Amino acid sequence: MENIVEVENLVKSFGNKIALKDATFNVKKGETFGFLGPSGSGKTTTIKILTSQLQHTAGEITVFGEKLSKVKDPSYMKRIGILTDNSGLYERLTIYDNLALYCKLYEINVSRIDEVLETVNLVDEKKTAVQKLSKGMKQRVTLARAILHKPDLLFLDEPTSALDPVNTMHIHAGLKKLNQEGTTIFLTTHDMQEAEKLCDRVAFLHEGEIKLLDTPKNLSMQFGDSTIKLVLKGNQTLVVDKNGEGAEQIYQYLKNDQVLSIHSNEPSLGDIFLQLTGRSLS
Ligand SMILES: Nc1ncnc2c1ncn2[C@@H]1O[C@H](COP(=O)(O)OP(=O)(O)OP(=O)(O)O)[C@@H](O)[C@H]1O
Numbered sequence: 001m002e003n004i005v006e007v008e009n010l011v012k013s014f015g016n017k018i019a020l021k022d023a024t025f026n027v028k029k030g031e032t033f034g035f036l037g038p039s040g041s042g043k044t045t046t047i048k049i050l051t052s053q054l055q056h057t058a059g060e061i062t063v064f065g066e067k068l069s070k071v072k073d074p075s076y077m078k079r080i081g082i083l084t085d086n087s088g089l090y091e092r093l094t095i096y097d098n099l100a101l102y103c104k105l106y107e108i109n110v111s112r113i114d115e116v117l118e119t120v121n122l123v124d125e126k127k128t129a130v131q132k133l134s135k136g137m138k139q140r141v142t143l144a145r146a147i148l149h150k151p152d153l154l155f156l157d158e159p160t161s162a163l164d165p166v167n168t169m170h171i172h173a174g175l176k177k178l179n180q181e182g183t184t185i186f187l188t189t190h191d192m193q194e195a196e197k198l199c200d201r202v203a204f205l206h207e208g209e210i211k212l213l214d215t216p217k218n219l220s221m222q223f224g225d226s227t228i229k230l231v232l233k234g235n236q237t238l239v240v241d242k243n244g245e246g247a248e249q250i251y252q253y254l255k256n257d258q259v260l261s262i263h264s265n266e267p268s269l270g271d272i273f274l275q276l277t278g279r280s281l282s
Helices: 043-050 068-072 095-106 111-119 135-147 165-180 192-198 216-223 244-255 269-277
Strands: 003-014 017-028 032-036 058-063 080-083 153-157 184-189 201-206 209-214 227-232 236-241 259-264
Touching: 003 043, 017 032, 017 043, 017 184, 017 201, 017 209, 032 043, 032 192, 043 058, 043 153, 043 184, 058 068, 080 135, 095 111, 095 135, 111 135, 111 165, 135 153, 135 165, 165 184, 165 192, 184 192, 192 269, 201 216, 201 269, 209 216, 209 269, 216 269, 227 244, 236 244, 244 259
Parallel strands: 032 184, 032 201, 080 153, 153 184
Antiparallel strands: 003 017, 003 058, 201 209, 227 236, 227 259
């Protein structure tokens, strides 16, 4: 599959502080790529560099087949969507008027506004001034603006960090739809469930270094143990090996009608991160 982003040996330092150490990764066209790491691991710094908001110290970056220095070109910026914590919304204007301004900028029809407001669950609030919105609602307006022009590549920095579970579900469904329609997504998060749900591949970032990069499924197989968990009547939990002896045990419990549930003992992305770095993602 074609790479839409190629990053080689990326380094970023702020004075003596090294925020990114030799990070190398690619984002493939059409995928949702997750950058997972705890606070301070370098996620926002990476997004800022990839979207030309910050200069990197060393390394090679290519986006859409062009060296990063050219990405500032307006024709490139039109192919990119960005959601960061810096909203850039006009507080006194309504949601609709904010988005209408961007429609003009991107030269797209205002009929698209209702579509994106549907995605972020804000159709009924479109005539409300931004200054009257909650933090989570503003985050949803910013996301609506980021996807207004159906970008080829969408950068999302912790897209659901200020949202409640219902709105998070709404946004996840919207992002899946956008991805199915062809937008490649680069997403940072410290929410492992979000990553498991949305991402085709994930990179684990720890103290500015990429520790691991693969599909969630491969990681779970690589780090999983070869056991099966049984929950028996009376809520007793039993872990058995995936071998002939384990099979015999499971058979006996099933035969005696003692089994409530059977699960393979797969680690979550959070478990894997903990195993790898000794610290949790949040
Ligand atoms: N402008 C800056 N000047 C100095 N240090 C900075 C600057 N921006 C970021 N850093 C440092 O670089 C490191 C990575 O920060 P970054 O914001 O990329 O982390 P993050 O993974 O996005 O964290 P969070 O999840 O809290 O947003 C941190 O140690 C941070 O203090």
